[in-house]
Amino acid sequence: xxxxxxxxxxxxxxSPCCGTTDGAKRILxxxxxxxxxxxxxxxxxxxxxxxxVLPALETKADERAELVAQLFxxxxxxxxKVICALKSHSAGELPExxxxxxxxxKRKNDDVEDKMxxxxxxxxxxEQKRRRHTNSKSHVTLVPHYDGHQWRKYGQKNINNSNHxxxxxRCTYKHEQNCKATKTVQQLDSAGETxxxxxxxxGQHTCKSNTNHDSSLxxxxxxxxxxxxxxxxxxPGDYGQTLGNMHTPELAGVCSDLGSHHTLETDQDNNxxxxxxxxxxxxxxxxxxxxxxxxxWENDAIVAGSAGLC
DNA sequence: ATCATTTGACCGCT
DNA sequence: AGCGGTCAAATGAT
Numbered sequence: 013x014x015x016x017x018x019x020x021x022x023x024x025x026x027s028p029c030c031g032t033t034d035g036a037k038r039i040l041x042x043x044x045x046x047x048x049x050x051x052x053x054x055x056x057x058x059x060x061x062x063x064x065v066l067p068a069l070e071t072k073a074d075e076r077a078e079l080v081a082q083l084f085x086x087x088x089x090x091x092x093k094v095i096c097a098l099k100s101h102s103a104g105e106l107p108e109x110x111x112x113x114x115x116x117x118k119r120k121n122d123d124v125e126d127k128m129x130x131x132x133x134x135x136x137x138x139e140q141k142r143r144r145h146t147n148s149k150s151h152v153t154l155v156p157h158y159d160g161h162q163w164r165k166y167g168q169k170n171i172n173n174s175n176h177x178x179x180x181x182r183c184t185y186k187h188e189q190n191c192k193a194t195k196t197v198q199q200l201d202s203a204g205e206t207x208x209x210x211x212x213x214x215g216q217h218t219c220k221s222n223t224n225h226d227s228s229l230x231x232x233x234x235x236x237x238x239x240x241x242x243x244x245x246x247x248p249g250d251y252g253q254t255l256g257n258m259h260t261p262e263l264a265g266v267c268s269d270l271g272s273h274h275t276l277e278t279d280q281d282n283n284x285x286x287x288x289x290x291x292x293x294x295x296x297x298x299x300x301x302x303x304x305x306x307x308x309w310e311n312d313a314i315v316a317g318s319a320g321l322c
Numbered sequence: 323a324t325c326a327t328t329t330g331a332c333c334g335c336t
Numbered sequence: 337a338g339c340g341g342t343c344a345a346a347t348g349a350t
Contacts, residue, residue, distance in 0.1 A: 164326070164327085165327060165328085166327085166341095166342070166343080166344095167341070167342060167343080168327090168328070168329075169341075171339085171340075172338090172339065172340090178340085178341095180340095180341070182342090196341090323350100325349085325350085326347105326348085326350100327347080327348075327349090328345105328346080328347070328348085329345095329346085329347095330343105330344095330345090330346100331342100331343085331344090332341105332342085333340105333341090333343100334339105334340095334341085334342100335338105335340085335341100336338090336339085336340105
């Protein structure tokens, strides 16, 4: 698998920074958004890498899985802090996420006004009337169900000009913890050999599983073969995007190989993960070269920011 | 029996 | 009027 190129992907582009220009598109001085975008991508890649590595480690329960989980958490925490720092130093217009928050606040105020005017008189609840058009983040991914949160499907619709149905998910803890986060998942029409999905996130997670900054472990738990049957997805179109078959046959092979390497190499002192470095590089190649553009951690960064963590 | 998913219906928005 | 988001009863899985 040395020469495997699953995706044609441009080489990393250097991000313009602090006064540089790139031809027609002029970058404002101290505009850190390109850098932020790259870090967000890095966070999503690390998140997905964690979703692959940890299940392999858990096949043999020892302290390493916990250690690796902590390391991944530390890496993501560092990235989050960098993003916060860059955002606080960015000059010029507000980041899109901040605009979203302001819009959300405005909409909330508008909703309060509506309530004061008694416009819920038809018996509809405030929640039912609220439509979601702000504070959304969309991206294309191969693994729409591995984003670090637990979701429950509550609807499915045929969408105009699309060959695939759109699935609607809400946070599993919506009722227990009043978490208002929702998302939609829709398979892209231009599906080649690999199925790509457009995932749109609405709202922010306020549930406990998100605030402990280790929520992705829930994904790890549900990704074990035994619990896959209880994962939140049952849509035949969406199903099967699990660790065993979520990307490509090649990746599935690597995932299974990781388990075998793990059992073979757990005694090597120089390999604290118990994984063959060649396998790790293969995984990194796959994830790094894939057309992934997750921005879910940017959402988390927004939550952290609004919670005063930045 | 309990919980998750499916699916038709309802309703707000454009 | 049609589209899309959500609800809730029906259904299925465990």
